Amino acid sequence: MSDDGIAGDADREPDGSLPAGVSRRRVDGDDRLCTRGEPVYGEPTDGEWRAWDAGRSKLGGMLELGMETGLVGGETALYLGAANGTTVGHVADFAGPTYAVEFSPRPVRDLLDVCESRSNLFPLLKDARRPETYAHVVEADCDVLVQDVATRGQADVAARNRRFLADDGRLLLAVKARSEDVAAAPEAVFETVLAELRETYEVLETRRLDRFHDDHLGVVATPR
Amino acid sequence: MTESDGGRGWFERAGSADPADAAETVTAGTAEEPRDWPALAVERGYVDAESEYYDRLREATTAAARAAAAERERADDRQLLHAVRAMDDAERVANELAERVAEWAGTLFPDAGTGVEGCLDLAERDPDGPVEERVVSLASRVADLDREADELRAFIESRAPVAAPNLASMAGPVLAARLISLAGGLETLAKKPSGTLQVLGAEDALFAHLRGHGSSPKHGVIYTHEYVRGTRPEDRGSASRALAGKLTIAARIDHYAGDRRPELEAELNERIRTIRARAEDGDAGGDGGGSDE
Ligand SMILES: C[S@@+](CC[C@H](N)C(=O)[O-])C[C@H]1O[C@@H](n2cnc3c(N)ncnc32)[C@H](O)[C@@H]1O
Numbered sequence: 001m002s003d004d005g006i007a008g009d010a011d012r013e014p015d016g017s018l019p020a021g022v023s024r025r026r027v028d029g030d031d032r033l034c035t036r037g038e039p040v041y042g043e044p045t046d047g048e049w050r051a052w053d054a055g056r057s058k059l060g061g062m063l064e065l066g067m068e069t070g071l072v073g074g075e076t077a078l079y080l081g082a083a084n085g086t087t088v089g090h091v092a093d094f095a096g097p098t099y100a101v102e103f104s105p106r107p108v109r110d111l112l113d114v115c116e117s118r119s120n121l122f123p124l125l126k127d128a129r130r131p132e133t134y135a136h137v138v139e140a141d142c143d144v145l146v147q148d149v150a151t152r153g154q155a156d157v158a159a160r161n162r163r164f165l166a167d168d169g170r171l172l173l174a175v176k177a178r179s180e181d182v183a184a185a186p187e188a189v190f191e192t193v194l195a196e197l198r199e200t201y202e203v204l205e206t207r208r209l210d211r212f213h214d215d216h217l218g219v220v221a222t223p224r
Numbered sequence: 225m226t227e228s229d230g231g232r233g234w235f236e237r238a239g240s241a242d243p244a245d246a247a248e249t250v251t252a253g254t255a256e257e258p259r260d261w262p263a264l265a266v267e268r269g270y271v272d273a274e275s276e277y278y279d280r281l282r283e284a285t286t287a288a289a290r291a292a293a294a295e296r297e298r299a300d301d302r303q304l305l306h307a308v309r310a311m312d313d314a315e316r317v318a319n320e321l322a323e324r325v326a327e328w329a330g331t332l333f334p335d336a337g338t339g340v341e342g343c344l345d346l347a348e349r350d351p352d353g354p355v356e357e358r359v360v361s362l363a364s365r366v367a368d369l370d371r372e373a374d375e376l377r378a379f380i381e382s383r384a385p386v387a388a389p390n391l392a393s394m395a396g397p398v399l400a401a402r403l404i405s406l407a408g409g410l411e412t413l414a415k416k417p418s419g420t421l422q423v424l425g426a427e428d429a430l431f432a433h434l435r436g437h438g439s440s441p442k443h444g445v446i447y448t449h450e451y452v453r454g455t456r457p458e459d460r461g462s463a464s465r466a467l468a469g470k471l472t473i474a475a476r477i478d479h480y481a482g483d484r485r486p487e488l489e490a491e492l493n494e495r496i497r498t499i500r501a502r503a504e505d506g507d508a509g510g511d512g513g514g515s516d517e
Contacts (some may be wrong), residue, residue: 039335097262097278103295105292105293105294105296105300106293106386107288107294107297108289108292108293109483110483111289112290113284113290115282115286119279119282120282121280121282122281122282122284122285122286123285123286123289123290123294124250124288124289125288125289125296132254132255132256133254134234135254135255135256135257136234136249136253136254136255136258136261137233137234137239137250137253137261137281137285138258138261139258139259139260139261139262140257140258140259140260140261143259163257163258164258183256204368
């Protein structure tokens, strides 16, 4: 383990919002968010830690920006829009049982590779707009619902999947403005999405993710 | 919770302990509401402990995802097959109908053009009287068919790279779709030897050759590829063999693995460069001097 006096629990103060199992470490000369697990996309590693690239991951961006995700490590997680598993692999590194929903068959092959080395990661080739097609598999009272579906109707997807979340659970949502309306100003799109979201969730925090992802809004919310 | 679901989890529907059955219920089952499935699985005697539950869950979900992904991709290549056949039909019918329009329009409009182009122009005209009305209307059907063919082409161009990424990138999306269509699907294409892929679409010439007429065809639809057409005649046999060889590998990777392998394309480019360099060396060509056309 590299010890430049950066990692280690005593020094976690500035990153008080990082869950156990996620740590800021020096990798390849840079300070990087890291989790412990098999590398999956050629990311740099330091011993058993692998860098979590916030530029490739909305949740990584939310953590980098210090958003209060409420994550502590070990939670039961439902992840919507898993794609090739880049982010959900990191989630499975620090969380407990992790359900990964993705509806496009092409990235699922890569996702299966990520699952290979993670016994707590369960892939589901399903449409997130139809939770009844996976409610017989995903357990009730998940601690966290992560959503990054980049499709029209992002607030609606979050509302439909409310049923999986414990009453005190957290929704960690990345809203992509262009998925809702390519022409409209992102701020206007975010307002509309948040208004719809507030029908089922209480919004705790929002933050533009532009430093890592153009025209994306990070949202932390809890069921109403 | 609905009555019909009865609050049953994926593990309770599987007919047996067989993982394939469990995967099937993961794929096909439904429930209105989630429940504490791990605890219920223990309580209902499916497993002894939650850790065992998660092991079984992992087996079932990975098997289901693998099978469902493979099946959906197959469905994608079926769509391509229909789209490319429909595009060819739309083009053929448009051309046939355009001939009829040209013949008829010639008696009414001295300046009428011919072919689909001529119809596009006629379709814009203001008809005068019932006869012109019929001709202009017919021309506009041709214009519609022509537009439909364009849209089908655009559809193929967007879908082929998903259904067969390597094949589409090396053959071009339309030729990739044609090869899939001629073979009857990506899976059958992937199982064909490269000599068969090389002459797909030249069946008539091949049968004539087998019956003793004509020479053996050196290429079928892959002739439309720039690497064959743009190579001098005496080297076209080598070029189409090289192209067919790499496209066969591409189809196999697309069917069995699905990831992009840019190095395959680089190898093909290199091979074609070598073949074309013969022309500069003043070499007589590597195909036994036979002409290809
Ligand atoms: C921006 S990508 C996700 C990237 C991923 N979260 C990561 O960081 O590694 C969005 C994904 O959502 C998927 N998606 C879009 N609509 C969906 C739906 N209705 N159900 C499930 N997945 C969906 C897309 O296929 C795509 O893979």
